[in-house]
Amino acid sequence: MSFLLDDNRIFMTIVECGSFTAAAERLDMPQPTISRRVKQLEQHLGLRLFERQGRSVQLTDFGQQFVSHCQRIEQAVHDAESFAEHSKNEPAGNLIIEASYVPTQLMLTNFIPNFLKKYPNIKLEFISITPEHWQSPLSGDIRFLPIPSPDENLISRPSMLYQFSFFAAPSLLEKYGTPSHPSELERFPCICLNDKFDKFIEWHYVENGQRRTINVTGPITVDHLSHAKNPAVQGLGVFISSPDFIDDELKTGALVPLFKGQYGFQRHGYLLYRSRNFQPLREKVFVEEFIATFSKKSFKI
Numbered sequence: 001m002s003f004l005l006d007d008n009r010i011f012m013t014i015v016e017c018g019s020f021t022a023a024a025e026r027l028d029m030p031q032p033t034i035s036r037r038v039k040q041l042e043q044h045l046g047l048r049l050f051e052r053q054g055r056s057v058q059l060t061d062f063g064q065q066f067v068s069h070c071q072r073i074e075q076a077v078h079d080a081e082s083f084a085e086h087s088k089n090e091p092a093g094n095l096i097i098e099a100s101y102v103p104t105q106l107m108l109t110n111f112i113p114n115f116l117k118k119y120p121n122i123k124l125e126f127i128s129i130t131p132e133h134w135q136s137p138l139s140g141d142i143r144f145l146p147i148p149s150p151d152e153n154l155i156s157r158p159s160m161l162y163q164f165s166f167f168a169a170p171s172l173l174e175k176y177g178t179p180s181h182p183s184e185l186e187r188f189p190c191i192c193l194n195d196k197f198d199k200f201i202e203w204h205y206v207e208n209g210q211r212r213t214i215n216v217t218g219p220i221t222v223d224h225l226s227h228a229k230n231p232a233v234q235g236l237g238v239f240i241s242s243p244d245f246i247d248d249e250l251k252t253g254a255l256v257p258l259f260k261g262q263y264g265f266q267r268h269g270y271l272l273y274r275s276r277n278f279q280p281l282r283e284k285v286f287v288e289e290f291i292a293t294f295s296k297k298s299f300k301i
Contacts, residue, residue, distance in 0.1 A: 007041050008073045010034060011049065015067055016137045019056050026139070071153075081280065091282040092121035096140030098129045101226040102245060103144045103160065103269060111293050115286070122282045131223065141283055143272040153275055157287060160269035160294045162242045166205075166258040171235035173256070182207075182214055182263045190216035191228040191239035203240065205263035 014023040024031040042048050049063040104126055148156040176188055182205035203214040218237040222228050232239040233254045249255040
């Protein structure tokens with residue numbers, strides 16, 4: 001038996017997924033086939049790659065060292081494919097985009113229609129991610145995150161610039177009054193963010209160039225801003241948002257800005273993709289068109 005590219009793909013998928021079952025689902029292959037291919041590969045190499053622990057697997061010492069070699073093989077394959085694509089002079093093929101709800105909606109509404117008109121031979125697949133995925137290996141082609149990637153093998157390109165401010169429903173202000181300064185929000189009910197998302201948008205304000213934390217409490221804690229809008233409209237708490245995300249609610253008066261829009265802050269979104277000698281042309285045009293589009297102005301969802 002020789003070492004095949006498919007063996008490399010199966011091995012690396014198991015490493016990323018942490019189990020044979022999850023790898024089989026991602027590769028759309030029967031789990032027994034995955035197990036058989038790994039066993040054949042281990043017999044060919046003469047060393048074990050994994051220690052089986054119930055449904056999960058753990059790399060052996062040799063397996064951990066073998067990963068770096070397989071990563072170089074993946075890189076070489078990507079470079080060869082990218083070189084061939086560049087030679088065609090026309091972007092084509094499939095792109096898998098990983099993003100959370102808000103940036104996905106922004107892309108589908110304001111970017112994707114024109115992009116596909118310009119590049120009709122590119123096919124896009126969107127996969128939803130949550131804060132739990134932020135630290136996981138990139139399994140698609142491009143990932144959109146509110147933070148730079150901790151993986152030094154990935155490129156992090158600043159793209160969307162979000163402007164965050166404070167908002168509340170008129171019913172809440174009728175009940176509790178209208179705060180005149182963000183520090184007063186500590187006595188107001190607020191829609192809180194859980195620990196994972198709070199690292200990105202911690203409750204704070206900016207005054208005279210200084211960042212000041214607000215210790216807020218409230219009846220509801222959510223794991224994403226997209227879940228905070230409806231409770232805020234119902235008057236259950238003040239919340240932080242980008243005006244682009246609540247454009248309709250602002251127009252109808254269901255939500256109103258606090259502090260005349262002052263004391264807000266900005267956060268970049270980042271496009272993450274693999275560092276390659278030859279970036280696939282479909283990936284390159286997506287990144288460049290995306291940044292060119294969203295650096296021009298703000299967009300509504």
